[in-house]
Amino acid sequence: xxxxxxxxxxDLDKLPIKRLEAIDExxxxxYPPDTSSEEQRLAAIxxxxxxxxxxxxxxxxxxxxxxxxxxxxxWQGLMESLQQAQQxxxxxxxxxxxxxxxxxxxxxxxxxxxxxPNEVLVDMAVSAATKLQQLRHLxxxxxxxxxxxxxxxxxxxxxxxxxxRLQQNWKVKRQRGTGPGSETFxxxxxxxSQLDTAAMPRFxxxxxxxxxxxxxxxxxxxVPQKSCRFxxxxxxxxxxNGVENYACKLNGVSSTSSAEEIDTLEDDDVNKSVKHAHSxxxxxxxxxxxxxxxxxxxxxTFVQSEGINVTGMRDDFLQLAIGQExxxxxxxxxSGHDSESEMAGHEEHANSEDAANLVLATTxxxxxxxxxxxSGFLNPKSLEIxxxxxxxxxxxxxxxxxxxxxxxxxxxxxxxxxxxxLLSHFCMTVAHRIFSNKVHLELESVVSRVPYLHLxxxxxxxxxxxxxxxxxxxxxxxxxSDRPTNPSDKxxxxxxxxxxxxxxxxxxxxxxxxxxxGSPSIAGSLTRKPSDxxxxxxxxxxxxxxxxxxxxxxxxxxINWLHEEAVVLGxxxxxxxxxxxxxxxxxxxxxxxxxxxxxxxxGCISWYLTIxxxxxxxxMSTDNPEFEKRRFLGYLSLEVLYSTLMDLINLCSTGVHR
Amino acid sequence: xxxxxxxxxxQRLHHVEKRIVLLVELAGAVMEELxxxxxxxxxxxxxxxxxxxxxxxEIKSAYxxxxxxxxxxxxxxxxxxxxxxxxxxxxxxxxMQLSIEQSTNEV
Numbered sequence: 016x017x018x019x020x021x022x023x024x025x026d027l028d029k030l031p032i033k034r035l036e037a038i039d040e041x042x043x044x045x046y047p048p049d050t051s052s053e054e055q056r057l058a059a060i061x062x063x064x065x066x067x068x069x070x071x072x073x074x075x076x077x078x079x080x081x082x083x084x085x086x087x088x089x090w091q092g093l094m095e096s097l098q099q100a101q102q103x104x105x106x107x108x109x110x111x112x113x114x115x116x117x118x119x120x121x122x123x124x125x126x127x128x129x130x131x132p133n134e135v136l137v138d139m140a141v142s143a144a145t146k147l148q149q150l151r152h153l154x155x156x157x158x159x160x161x162x163x164x165x166x167x168x169x170x171x172x173x174x175x176x177x178x179x180r181l182q183q184n185w186k187v188k189r190q191r192g193t194g195p196g197s198e199t200f201x202x203x204x205x206x207x208s209q210l211d212t213a214a215m216p217r218f219x220x221x222x223x224x225x226x227x228x229x230x231x232x233x234x235x236x237x238v239p240q241k242s243c244r245f246x247x248x249x250x251x252x253x254x255x256n257g258v259e260n261y262a263c264k265l266n267g268v269s270s271t272s273s274a275e276e277i278d279t280l281e282d283d284d285v286n287k288s289v290k291h292a293h294s295x296x297x298x299x300x301x302x303x304x305x306x307x308x309x310x311x312x313x314x315x316t317f318v319q320s321e322g323i324n325v326t327g328m329r330d331d332f333l334q335l336a337i338g339q340e341x342x343x344x345x346x347x348x349x350s351g352h353d354s355e356s357e358m359a360g361h362e363e364h365a366n367s368e369d370a371a372n373l374v375l376a377t378t379x380x381x382x383x384x385x386x387x388x389x390s391g392f393l394n395p396k397s398l399e400i401x402x403x404x405x406x407x408x409x410x411x412x413x414x415x416x417x418x419x420x421x422x423x424x425x426x427x428x429x430x431x432x433x434x435x436x437l438l439s440h441f442c443m444t445v446a447h448r449i450f451s452n453k454v455h456l457e458l459e460s461v462v463s464r465v466p467y468l469h470l471x472x473x474x475x476x477x478x479x480x481x482x483x484x485x486x487x488x489x490x491x492x493x494x495x496s497d498r499p500t501n502p503s504d505k506x507x508x509x510x511x512x513x514x515x516x517x518x519x520x521x522x523x524x525x526x527x528x529x530x531x532x533g534s535p536s537i538a539g540s541l542t543r544k545p546s547d548x549x550x551x552x553x554x555x556x557x558x559x560x561x562x563x564x565x566x567x568x569x570x571x572x573x574i575n576w577l578h579e580e581a582v583v584l585g586x587x588x589x590x591x592x593x594x595x596x597x598x599x600x601x602x603x604x605x606x607x608x609x610x611x612x613x614x615x616x617x618g619c620i621s622w623y624l625t626i627x628x629x630x631x632x633x634x635m636s637t638d639n640p641e642f643e644k645r646r647f648l649g650y651l652s653l654e655v656l657y658s659t660l661m662d663l664i665n666l667c668s669t670g671v672h673r
Numbered sequence: 674x675x676x677x678x679x680x681x682x683x684q685r686l687h688h689v690e691k692r693i694v695l696l697v698e699l700a701g702a703v704m705e706e707l708x709x710x711x712x713x714x715x716x717x718x719x720x721x722x723x724x725x726x727x728x729x730x731e732i733k734s735a736y737x738x739x740x741x742x743x744x745x746x747x748x749x750x751x752x753x754x755x756x757x758x759x760x761x762x763x764x765x766x767x768x769m770q771l772s773i774e775q776s777t778n779e780v
Contacts, residue, residue: 168691
């Protein structure tokens with residue numbers, strides 16, 4: 016309670032007696048519960064009325080609010096919205112600056128606006144169209160690569176097909192370059208097992224031949240810049256009888272065949288290119304071998320050997336003297352001929368010169384026997400082949416021995432080569448050949464003038480031995496079938512008269528030996544076998560004496576034959592070396608004498624008839640020259656001689672049948 | 674004649690290569706078919722794919738070829754020498770024939 020100026024108010028409380036709260040029907044009186052002292056105090060506090068204070072405050076507040084409300088702007092709302100807008104803008108600006116500064120921005124989930132069905136369809140259409148385009152692109156790519164692959168395969172098929180064909184014969188070496196497709200192939204032409212290491216550096220430059228292919232895949236081999244050299248053998252001064260160069264059969268230049276056939280890819284092209292490559296490789300291989308042989312020949316000349324006589328040497332040329340007269344030139348030459356002139360030369364050189372010579376020597380028997388230079392007769396080509404063959408055999412033998420360590424028994428020809436070295440064997444072979452030709456000429460000149468002689472060359476399989484057989488064919492007697500035979504000899508073959516007499520001429524290195532079948536041997540007459548019945552007369556002689564000795568041998572064979580025939584006919588005959596004596600009835604002796612003369616142009620064997628009258632005792636026939644007659648009969652054929660024999664049967668006294 | 678084993682292996686390789694080309698063409702055709710703007714014929718695609726798989730199987734079954742080297746240069750040299758001998762003998766025979774003809778003509 017506040018002392019105020021105003022009237023004080025007083026509230027009078029009721030007496031604190033318990034007041035009756037309620038009376039129920041029963042009349043019971045209900046009094047309010049007794050409150051505690053605290054509650055009495057609170058109740059007392061509550062009795063105080065502070066309402067007038069509260070009213071007073073409320074009034075004051077109302078007044079203030081009324082005042083402020085009266086003072087508000089009319090743009091308050093605008094300002095508030097502007098402020099909100101400004102807040103939003105600052106947020107956006109912050110966001111933008113953050114994004115510009117590349118800071119990570121986490122956007123609160125912004126849900127995409129749900130697209131309309133139209134948009135979905137459009138998106139699908141676009142992606143489908145893109146896919147289709149890509150597929151089409153892929154399809155075109157596949158087709159294009161198929162075409163390219165096909166071309167590539169075709170090209171490679173041509174190349175590798177040709178390579179395989181050539182690989183059957185030639186070694187192929189492969190070199191891997193850097194990057195794909197840069198593999199290069201090369202032909203290796205050298206057989207390393209054959210060459211000595213000493214000779215390798217010389218040949219290694221030509222060893223590997225690169226293989227090219229052109230845009231169509233056709234295989235081609237480069238022609239080496241260093242042209243191939245081949246061995247050629249010549250006799251000095253023999254330019255006209257030219258050395259045939261069978262080398263290098265390159266047809267034309269390779270460039271002519273490449274450019275034209277771009278359109279047609281036929282098998283012919285492949286065949287042509289393969290053949291061309293093959294011929295080039297063949298030439299190179301041959302050239303390497305022949306150079307190797309030349310090398311070996313040169314090396315052999317450093318060793319002094321029998322028969323080798325070097326008179327000139329350069330790096331690609333060797334000159335040897337053979338005997339007294341001939342000079343042999345061995346050289347390495349390029350095949351400098353064009354294909355046309357070489358082919359023409361090939362046709363010309365059909366050895367017509369040699370053939371003409373042979374014809375002259377045999378048919379024109381009446382002419383002077385041709386004494387030609389013997390080396391002109393000898394074909395250098397055959398000697399060249401012989402040389403190559405010999406050296407190759409030697410190489411093979413060395414290779415075999417190296418690899419197998421076996422000593423093989425060599426053939427006699429090889430043994431001869433081994434004894435004295437290859438080159439000296441070769442030189443001696445050449446010398447032998449030259450001499451053999453001379454012997455042959457002599458034989459031919461003899462045989463051409465004796466019609467009943469036949470000359471035959473015999474093979475000897477040795478390069479330094481030559482052999483001929485001179486066959487004297489005698490006519491068969493008429494009474495051949497009536498020859499008496501011993502009945503006890505029925506099991507043995509019938510005795511046949513000889514139909515021929517053989518003389519063999521053997522030439523070994525320059526040594527001539529004659530083997531002539533002569534008179535029947537005693538052993539032969541006992542056994543009655545004609546095969547082993549005849550004495551072989553064996554002589555050695557020189558070239559000058561050869562014709563004479565031959566003719567003598569032949570004449571004695573004729574005499575032999577006549578003697579046999581006469582004996583069979585029952586005539587009383589005796590024989591001397593070149594004479595046949597008939598005993599005539601009157602005691603006279605008729606002589607048939609053979610005369611040989613190798614220089615006689617008409618015939619070598621001529622016949623004389625002599626009559627020798629019996630002399631009284633004490634007188635020699637030579638004292639009466641008029642009784643001795645010698646009649647020249649001429650160059651009689653064997654038939655004539657035989658008929659002469661028959662004519663003399665009547666004149667002769669019959670002797671005892673043998 | 675080319676020995677049988679060698680040529681057939683090269684031929685096999687060639688065959689395989691042709692199949693590969695065909696294969697790639699098939700793939701291209703499939704792609705084109707799929708990329709056909711008119712719509713895809715599934716049958717055609719199915720057929721092409723089947724051919725594709727068959728070709729792949731074929732290619733897998735073909736085996737590679739190996740080149741073989743068979744050469745003997747010493748025998749080759751011997752043959753070259755034989756060739757020379759034969760040519761020479763031929764020449765001589767021709768000459769003989771010529772001389773025989775000449776002699777018969779003269780008769």
